[in-house]
Amino acid sequence: AKHRGKNRLCFYDPVMQETVTARLRLEEEIRLGTAAGEFVVLYQPQFGGDGAMLGVEALVRWQHPQRGFISPDQFINVAERAGLMPALGLHVLKSACNQLAKWARDPATAGLSIAVNVSAQQLYSDAFVEQVLDSLTRSGAPADRLTLELTESLLLDDMEEAIERMGQLRTRGIRFSIDDFGTGYSSLSYLQRLPLDQLKIDRSFVQNLPGSANGLAIVKAVIALARALDLKVIAEGVECAPQRDILDANGCHRFQGFLFARPMKVEAVEALLHDARRT
Numbered sequence: 001a002k003h004r005g006k007n008r009l010c011f012y013d014p015v016m017q018e019t020v021t022a023r024l025r026l027e028e029e030i031r032l033g034t035a036a037g038e039f040v041v042l043y044q045p046q047f048g049g050d051g052a053m054l055g056v057e058a059l060v061r062w063q064h065p066q067r068g069f070i071s072p073d074q075f076i077n078v079a080e081r082a083g084l085m086p087a088l089g090l091h092v093l094k095s096a097c098n099q100l101a102k103w104a105r106d107p108a109t110a111g112l113s114i115a116v117n118v119s120a121q122q123l124y125s126d127a128f129v130e131q132v133l134d135s136l137t138r139s140g141a142p143a144d145r146l147t148l149e150l151t152e153s154l155l156l157d158d159m160e161e162a163i164e165r166m167g168q169l170r171t172r173g174i175r176f177s178i179d180d181f182g183t184g185y186s187s188l189s190y191l192q193r194l195p196l197d198q199l200k201i202d203r204s205f206v207q208n209l210p211g212s213a214n215g216l217a218i219v220k221a222v223i224a225l226a227r228a229l230d231l232k233v234i235a236e237g238v239e240c241a242p243q244r245d246i247l248d249a250n251g252c253h254r255f256q257g258f259l260f261a262r263p264m265k266v267e268a269v270e271a272l273l274h275d276a277r278r279t
């Protein structure tokens, strides 16, 4: 639209203007919503091969006063581009650490860990390492029960810096998991250089099971790779028993997905844990 003949300097485009306005409004709402405490954290349980709950992944939701629950796909990217993720991500991290500290005090829940998603802006902000350590210290949460989930693309933004920061946190006991593993189209060589504990097989691969031969080949290869590197491997988006069985038969250690449990409030996680122990 910028290059219509001689009108090159005429930038005004009503359609574009509308989306820009909408985005700016959304950014402002995210800013206000963060301050107003509208972002809540749900927890999706993760299970071991024996069916025991090992922990949860923290997943943020926007409880909008007018529009109700809004899923992260509708605001994370906007928040990230607007530089709002460090603040929002810190809120999630603090909530998770507070929850972890509560669980650590009760023998019935002391073994649970919490995984927290970290955005690029968050990882590379100057305050990040200190914020993580601070959140743990202030809450009294055990560091070795906190896992940070980082995507491949985020790590590749600035590998040296990422290695440095991960190293500082890992010496304190914090664990690292590669999120959406296999979707980043990256070379695998970086795996040797990072202080990792776990790979998470992306939902898009799990979804192809049980039908697709290629899907099966990929999943098998990822599990074999993780095990060869002495990493744990978790599958996300497990929706049916055949998917779980294939993953399990091929040596996947951990499972997450609607087959087991949806993202839920803390009380529901505790109820699920309680029920599982009675039966």
Ligand code: C2E
Pocket: 044, 058, 059, 060, 071, 072, 073, 076, 089, 092, 117, 118, 119, 179, 180, 203, 236, 237, 238, 239, 256, 257, 258, 259, 263
């Ligand atoms: P993700 O990290 O890959 O998280 C997994 C997503 O898959 C979650 O969507 C979860 O609700 C959904 N899911 C879990 N099991 C199943 C299943 O069996 N089937 C299907 N179809 N979906 C399943 P959600 O909660 O909407 O989050 C979407 C994405 O938003 C996350 O993808 C993550 O990238 C991002 N996100 C969520 N919370 C945070 C956060 O606190 N910080 C950051 N930086 N990103 C977040």
Ligand code: CA
Pocket: 057, 117, 149, 179
């Ligand atoms: Ca994740």
Ligand code: CA
Pocket: 179, 180, 202, 203, 236
């Ligand atoms: Ca994913």
Ligand code: CA
Pocket: 151, 179, 180
């Ligand atoms: Ca993701």
